[in-house]
Amino acid sequence: METGGHILTDYNTALKSFKNKTVNIGCLAQQNLERSLQGLFERNPDLCNNVIAEDEDVDQLEIEIDEDGMMLMSKYRPFASDLRIVVASMKITNNIERISDHAVSIAKRSRKLIRNSELSEVGLIEPLFLQSNKMLTDALASYADGNGELAMSVIQADASVNTLHKKATKQLTKCLEGETGKHKDYLHLVFISRWLERVGDLSVNIAEDVIFMTTATDIRHGGELPEEITANN
Template sequence: MPNQGHILSTFDETLRQLRETTITMGAGTQRNIQNAVRGLLERNKELCNTAIADDDDEDRLEVEIDRLGMSIITKFRPLASDLRLVIASMKIASHLERISDQAVSVAKRSRKLIKNAEIPETRNIEGLYNVSASMLADAMTAYTDTDTQLALQVIEREKELKKCHKSTTRHFSSSLEGESEQYRDYLDLVFICRWLERVGDLATNIAEDVIFEETSTDIRHGGELPAELQD
């Protein structure tokens, strides 16, 4: 029996480490996308470089989360809610790594843009960034606090995200129809809009994983919400 107590203590500590590492990865990912966008808006190459360099940290954390998750599954064979936590954390780590990749794409394209004459309309991306960044922040808060209601709010903001992406992209696309000397710059801004929208899409995926973790219900691809989350 003493050994059982030791095993349970180790199990609880490893679960705690898994959750905390995922939360740390989420904070880093949010910082990377923020630095990438600030680099563009403030025309700051160093912020862009920081976002690119710090992606290596997110890659390492994803590997560590996968290692911890597999260790828990093979050593402790968790059941029910503990197993869902492990699965959700590993999936969320994958989403976060992909978000950090979007930050790298934004940062690299931003470095190109700030070499050229400034386009005043560039600040139009702020609205789209604010929507996607707030969705990501709320999704990670929902994971940290196991808050399914907040996760559901993130999912419900997907329509707002799509609407904001469409209107922002339309503005830049209209400039492509003329004979602007900065044609390529406007095209780069269209790509940046797409990557920011993808950040919001992946934040939605994180929110869906939180709901799975807490309710055991898979709501991806139109799956029905659990009864406790329905109006």
């Protein structure tokens, strides 16, 4: 997304670096999410361990982005679209860090699951993961490209994640109610399903901030969509 020229070259450089860091933290968090599920599906504890170990990189980058954002606002005092980029990016970074935290939680549960015999019900998790991960991919792309329409598609996709989550939870609850010695394993899957649903919610949060960043419209809590987006949806 073009931010316009600035009389201070170092400001433009700092703003570009700030946006690049936000994109990078998104890539790291998504990598952690994908590896946490890959560890479950492939029964690979090393992938789960890598997710847990690499979460610290996400935490450190979040701190750097917050510090850079405060520096940009205090030193250069950006206004209009540039200020929205800074504010939205800091909020988006917080949501991304929470996604990485969920990936760590999934990795820990996955690591416990794969110590035991394989469960066919793990298959309930895959479509939920694919949909929530696609929402995250599109949310991050909408930020990188400043694409409000793509951000809107993320918000619209949230209903499908909710449906998949309810379906998985319903079937896993039936398993928990039955006579089986695998109650802990089924409970692990219930938590994983919930965290993937939360990834979808956090992707929606990112998309809402992208719409604010690109259109100066706050659509949270039932706010109206800007005309340039509603005209194409």
